[in-house]
Amino acid sequence: MIAPGKPIYVELPIRTNMEALWMHTQSPKLHREWDLRFSDIEYLPRRDGEARQRFLYRTRIGFGLSVSGTGVSRSYPAGPGEERLSTLRFGSEQPISLIREGGGYWRYKPEADGIVFITRYDYRTRFGEPGVLFDRLLFRPLFGWATAWSFDALRIWLERRIPPAATIRLALVHYISLLLLASLWFCQGLVPKLLFPDSGDAALLAATGWFPAGAERSWTAALGIAEIALAGLLLARHRDKRSYALQSLLLVVLTGAALIARPGLLSEPFGPLTLGAAMLGLGLVAAWTAGDLPSARRCRRHPRAR
Structure with a gap:
C-alpha cells in the first residue's frame, strides 16, 4: 500500500x-x-x-x-x-x-x-x-x-x-527570454562546434591566429563545451545578474573575434553580429526582469522544531 x-x-x-x-x-x-x-x-x-x-x-x-x-x-x-x-x-x-x-x-x-x-x-x-x-x-x-x-x-x-498580475507578466517575460537565450547558447555549443566542427567554426578560430596550428578542432570542441556549460549556468543562476554580465562579455569577445578574422561576415543576413545582438538583447531583458521574481525557495517548507 x-x-x-x-x-x-x-x-x-x-x-x-x-x-x-x-x-x-x-x-x-x-x-x-x-x-x-x-x-x-x-x-x-x-x-x-x-x-x-x-x-x-x-x-x-x-x-x-x-x-x-x-x-x-x-x-x-x-x-x-x-x-x-x-x-x-x-x-x-x-x-x-x-x-x-x-x-x-x-x-x-x-x-x-x-x-x-x-x-x-x-x-x-x-x-x-x-x-x-x-x-x-x-x-x-x-x-x-x-x-x-x-x-x-x-x-x-x-x-x-507590485501587483501579482504585473509580477506574473514579468515572470513570463523573464523565463521566455531566459529559455531562448540558454537554448541559443546550447545550440551554438552543440551543433557547429561539437557535431559539425567542419561547418566553419574551426576555420574561423584558425583565422583569428589565437591558437596553435592544427589545434583548432580541439579548441573548437572546448569552446562548444564552455558554451553548453554557460547555458546551464544561466538556467541555474538566472536570478544572479553576474551570469548575464559574463555571457555579455563572452558574446562581445566571440563576435568581435569573428568579425576581425572575417570582416565579410558583416554582410551576411544572419551572421555573428545579428545573432550576437539578439542574444545580448535577450540577456538584458532577462537580467532586467530578474529582480522582482517570486521564488518558492524563500519560504520555509517544514515546521520549525519545537
Whole structure:
C-alpha cells in the first residue's frame, strides 16, 4: 500500500501590518489575485448568526476544463499585536478532481518587523492507489510549490507594491527570454562546434591566429563545451545578474573575434553580429526582469522544531 504524502506546509515572513495581510488574504477579490491555486473564489451569503463562511472555488486546469468545489472557512481575529487564525475545510464532488476533501489553516504571527504568514493543509485523493501515487510523485510537490510561489507573490505585492498580475507578466517575460537565450547558447555549443566542427567554426578560430596550428578542432570542441556549460549556468543562476554580465562579455569577445578574422561576415543576413545582438538583447531583458521574481525557495517548507 502506498503511503500518502506529507501535509503541505509553507511559512514566510512579510514586512507588512496585520490589517493589510488580513485584508489581502480574507477578501475573495484580493485572494484570487495572488494565489495560483484558484482562478475564482466566491463567498456565499451567511445565514443569520452563522460564524462560518461558505464559499465556492474554481481552478482552470487548461484545455477549457476547470475543477470547482466548495469550502467552509472560519476566522479567529484577535486584538492588536496578537496572533490570528483562519481554518478551512474544502472538497470537490467533480469526478475529474484529484482532491476529494481536505482542510488546513492560515496563521498570522506578529513579529517585530512584520507578520509571519503560515499555512498547513492536507487532503484525501480519488482514484485509489494510482491517485495516491500520482499525488505523491507530481501533484503534491507542484501544489506545494504553487502555494509557496503564491506566498512570495503576495509578499512582493505588500512590500514592493507590485501587483501579482504585473509580477506574473514579468515572470513570463523573464523565463521566455531566459529559455531562448540558454537554448541559443546550447545550440551554438552543440551543433557547429561539437557535431559539425567542419561547418566553419574551426576555420574561423584558425583565422583569428589565437591558437596553435592544427589545434583548432580541439579548441573548437572546448569552446562548444564552455558554451553548453554557460547555458546551464544561466538556467541555474538566472536570478544572479553576474551570469548575464559574463555571457555579455563572452558574446562581445566571440563576435568581435569573428568579425576581425572575417570582416565579410558583416554582410551576411544572419551572421555573428545579428545573432550576437539578439542574444545580448535577450540577456538584458532577462537580467532586467530578474529582480522582482517570486521564488518558492524563500519560504520555509517544514515546521520549525519545537
